[in-house]
Amino acid sequence: MTKRLIVLRHAQAEPLIDGSDHERALTPEGRDQARAAGATLASAGALPDHVVCSTALRARQTLESAVEAAGRIPDPDYERDLYGADVSAALEVVSRTDPDVETLLIVGHNPTMAQLVAAFMPDEPLDSFPTAGLAVIDLEVEWLYAAPGTGAVRLLT
Template sequence: MTKRLLVLRHAQAEPLIDGSDHERPLTPEGRDQARTAGAILASDGVLPDRVVCSTALRARQTLELVARAVPHSPAVDYERDLYGADVSAALELITRTDPDVETLLVVGHNPTLAQLVAAFMPDEPLDSFPTAGLAAIDLEVEWLYAAPGTGTVRMLT
């Protein structure tokens, strides 16, 4: 049985002027980007059973807007470790997914998510993974064994 990993970079956020990078909110354009990503998931029928989301405000706001566009509310795990994760740490979070989950959505940050998607595309360069970039990776293995080379990527945005 194929598992599907959805990878979503947070939508455009306000620049850091002062305060914490962790608490940067989405811009109005970012809100539109997030709604568009949700509409793409809903129209393609690519709906997550579970979500792993960074605790950063811009990631949480992206998820909130995406979730409004889909017909059901998946369970969400907010992971502070995803905020500063490298590819290896992100893959570790993915491999801990319950085996009953068919489709997992990961909402986080670049450069990690771009590098994660690129790792599953060894024969194609990933030119960019913009804000609200969305990719679907169809895995040929269970979550426990998810790693580069075990799935194929389809860019959704």
Template structure:
């Protein structure tokens, strides 16, 4: 049964290296800010605006999301999830599986290697060679969020 659900997978944009504070507090670089705005424009041009977002609580993911949303015609609802920071792919699927069935397009904003693993879980014919900062994958799901799992849907890399 095809439900028309879309999952957008977004790795945060370029962040500072050598930051004095904690990893959780790292901010975007100027390049990262531009990348995040381009992601918002890309999603708008592709008519792929999320209804809801699950975003890691790290500063760099929050900044990426905020800057991307500046370029979108409407703002989605957002859950900032501490569990998404340093999460493995199973934790991300746990978060996706409890999303309300009324949500048509969901975006997850997080970190590598998990975002790359999540995108790769839906690629059919080609291996994922890299998933650099500000990469976006779009997954068309064949099931409701409750049943989202690796291989249940197909992905394409947008950037």
């Protein structure tokens, strides 16, 4: 049984001028990027059964705007661990996914999201993973065993 992991990097955010990085909001262009990502998910038939999203404002807003365009995305679980996570921590979040979930969307930050995607692409370099970048990883294992080498990547943006 194949599981599908969808990786979404948050869309373009306002620069940090003053205040908390965790509370940076999306720019108007970022909202457009996120809506385009949602439309891409819908047109690719890659709508998730479950969503795990960073607690950072820009990640939450990316998900909200993507939902506007995709039409149907389940209520997310917000994971503080995805903010500032490395690849190992992101895979730990994935490994805790309920086995009944077939398609998981994870919304987070770079460099982790790019590194996560690249880890599943050992034979080809990942040149970039832009804001609102989307990748689908078709896993050959259950969530608990998700790791580099256990799936194939398809870049959607």
